Amino acid sequence: xxxxxxxxxxxxxxxxxxxxxxxxxxxxxxxxxxxxxxxxxxxxxxxxxxxxxxxxxxxxxxxxxxxxxxxxxxxxxxxxxxxxxxxxxxxxxxxxxxxxxxxxxxxxxxxxxxxxxxxxxxxxxxxxxxxxxxxxxxxxxxxxxxxxxxxxxxxxxxxxxxxxxxxxxxxxxxxxxxxxxxxxxxxxxxxxxxxxxxxxxxxxxxxxxxxxxxxxxxxxxxxxxxxxxxxxxxxxxxxxxxxxxxxxxxxxxxxxxxxxxxxxxxxxxx
Numbered sequence: 001x002x003x004x005x006x007x008x009x010x011x012x013x014x015x016x017x018x019x020x021x022x023x024x025x026x027x028x029x030x031x032x033x034x035x036x037x038x039x040x041x042x043x044x045x046x047x048x049x050x051x052x053x054x055x056x057x058x059x060x061x062x063x064x065x066x067x068x069x070x071x072x073x074x075x076x077x078x079x080x081x082x083x084x085x086x087x088x089x090x091x092x093x094x095x096x097x098x099x100x101x102x103x104x105x106x107x108x109x110x111x112x113x114x115x116x117x118x119x120x121x122x123x124x125x126x127x128x129x130x131x132x133x134x135x136x137x138x139x140x141x142x143x144x145x146x147x148x149x150x151x152x153x154x155x156x157x158x159x160x161x162x163x164x165x166x167x168x169x170x171x172x173x174x175x176x177x178x179x180x181x182x183x184x185x186x187x188x189x190x191x192x193x194x195x196x197x198x199x200x201x202x203x204x205x206x207x208x209x210x211x212x213x214x215x216x217x218x219x220x221x222x223x224x225x226x227x228x229x230x231x232x233x234x235x236x237x238x239x240x241x242x243x244x245x246x247x248x249x250x251x252x253x254x255x256x257x258x259x260x261x262x263x264x265x266x267x268x269x270x
Contacts, residue, residue, distance in 0.1 A: 035081070035082040035083045036063065036084045037085045038065070040204075042204060043086045043110070044086060044087060046111065050261075051245070054253055055248055071096070074104065078104060080233070083236060084242075085232075086110060086228065086231070087204075089227060090224070103235070104232070104234075106229035107229065107231065107237055107242050108249055109227050109229055110228050110270070111268065113207055113268070114203055114220045114221075115203055116201060116206065116216040117149055117153060117198060117199070118198070118200075120194055121194075124217065125154075125218055128155060131178055132179055133179075133182060134155075135192060135200065136150075136181055137189070140166075142202050143167075144164075147167040147169075149218065149220045150200070152220070155177060156172050156175050156179070159173045160173075164223070165225065189205065193211075227268070227270055230249065
């Protein structure tokens, strides 16, 4: 009997030790593996090229899952099948949280490619003339940005009470050049440039379509809610790996990379 009791007592520390290790390994704060949901465009690519190497040098294992639609990535993020996404701005994240009753949270602001006003026909904003065609994105978020760009360029005037985050055609007070403003699918605008006088193109689209940066004649001034953020969920935002991501974007190594890869101030770096 004493032999059996002794064997049980000897085994107990081992059992508790295994249990403790098991619990520790399941703690997301201690995880050395980061699952990243990627989308087409410059932001996932920047993470792969400049941020992932920093994290990997710290012992983190980076896994990628590709999504063709950002909302699908956010659903996966909210459900916990991925940990991180770097392809959305705060405004988009807040809308998703509200519509889906989700709990996404920002880790840190990250470099962002502003939307711009492009033309392959004209070389100066002063060339704008009566009846010129201007293509703008048809989705609500980017369309609002486009109207703000046209207003900032001095081509249209917005009503004094217009909500700058939700501008629509109905918020135009004056269009002195009688511009023919054409909402279009953002992805089709770059290849339509030769047939247009002007076009507002979101940064991610200009990047993926390889639009010549020399054709950009005006760039938006980013409002805070339009700056992109590294995004996770509320329960992971203070985890060790999330803070490692934040520090990687703020590191001197990352800043040095951006200095070498920011021709014509293509990126806005917060």
